[in-house]
Amino acid sequence: MNLFIICFVLAALLYVLTLPFVGKRAKKAxxxxxxxxxxxxxxxxxxxxxxxxxxxxxxDDAI
Known part of the structure; x- marks a missing residue:
């Protein structure tokens, strides 16, 4: 179970770190x-x- 949690956290962290380079906003920017x-x-x-x-x-000047 601990290994699953560690792998899940690492995958989520990798996903968050790669978003600026691969995401929709990165292509648009x-x-x-x-x-x-x-x-x-x-x-x-x-x-x-x-x-x-x-x-x-x-x-125009009737403010």
């Missing part, structure tokens, strides 16, 4: 480049308000 974020001229809360204003037909 190596094939795609990370997008570079373009920073806005405004603050994020202003962006939300401007989007709301445009959606409802208001001018």
């Amino acid at each position: 190596h094939t795609e480049e990370m997008p570079i974020r373009g920073y806005s001229e405004r603050f994020p809360w202003e962006e939300d308000r401007i989007a709301y204003n445009r959606k409802h037909g208001l001018p």
Whole structure:
């Protein structure tokens, strides 16, 4: 029984250690480049308000 527990723990540890190299996320991370974020001229809360204003037909500066 002790041998079974040791083998199971070693198999689980090996599985966890190999996930970053073989898993689905590893393949995805190596094939795609990370997008570079373009920073806005405004603050994020202003962006939300401007989007709301445009959606409802208001001018951008009607915050």
